[in-house]
Amino acid sequence: MGKVIHVAVGVVMREDGKILIARRPDHLHMGGRWEFPGGKVEEDETAQQALGRELLEEVAIEAKKLQPLTEIRHDYPEKTVLLDTWWVTDFEGEAKGSEGQQIAWIDTGELGDHQFPDANAPILEAIQKAKPIPT
Numbered sequence: 001m002g003k004v005i006h007v008a009v010g011v012v013m014r015e016d017g018k019i020l021i022a023r024r025p026d027h028l029h030m031g032g033r034w035e036f037p038g039g040k041v042e043e044d045e046t047a048q049q050a051l052g053r054e055l056l057e058e059v060a061i062e063a064k065k066l067q068p069l070t071e072i073r074h075d076y077p078e079k080t081v082l083l084d085t086w087w088v089t090d091f092e093g094e095a096k097g098s099e100g101q102q103i104a105w106i107d108t109g110e111l112g113d114h115q116f117p118d119a120n121a122p123i124l125e126a127i128q129k130a131k132p133i134p135t
């Protein structure tokens, strides 16, 4: 089996409790599905640093506070990912899809109405069960 791809993933929660999701561009792995913004952790980077960088690149927000949410390892036929998933409970800037991708702020109860990659099922469950610690 190939190596595990370490991915930093952010569940960005606004003060009104809504969560930020973005639509993966069609040409990418899992294209067309909704995701939590994030991306691959590069060498010499911590997951937190990678997440900060990816949130700025993909949705133009600056993360101010992170809390660990869950870690999910998932085998796709073509690759294995480790989704290192964090709550983002404080951020600056107004989210937009910097790469032209559609974004949406949704209630946690609406997560089930959107199609996420298969690996995300345990993340969706964790979000329903846990809430970030108020800061």
Ligand SMILES: Nc1nc2c([nH]c(=O)n2[C@H]2C[C@H](O)[C@@H](COP(=O)(O)OP(=O)(O)OP(=O)(O)O)O2)c(=O)[nH]1
Binding pocket: 007, 008, 009, 028, 029, 030, 034, 035, 036, 037, 038, 039, 040, 041, 054, 081, 083, 117, 118, 119, 120
């Ligand atoms: N960001 C993100 N990736 C996810 C989620 N669920 C899921 O299976 N993945 C997978 C899809 C990809 O195979 C991998 C993340 O890769 P990515 O395409 O976001 O990586 P990246 O932003 O660094 O993009 P790139 O520059 O390497 O193209 O993790 C999710 O909720 N968010």
Ligand SMILES: [Mg+2]
Binding pocket: 037, 038, 039, 040, 054, 058
């Ligand atoms: Mg990405």
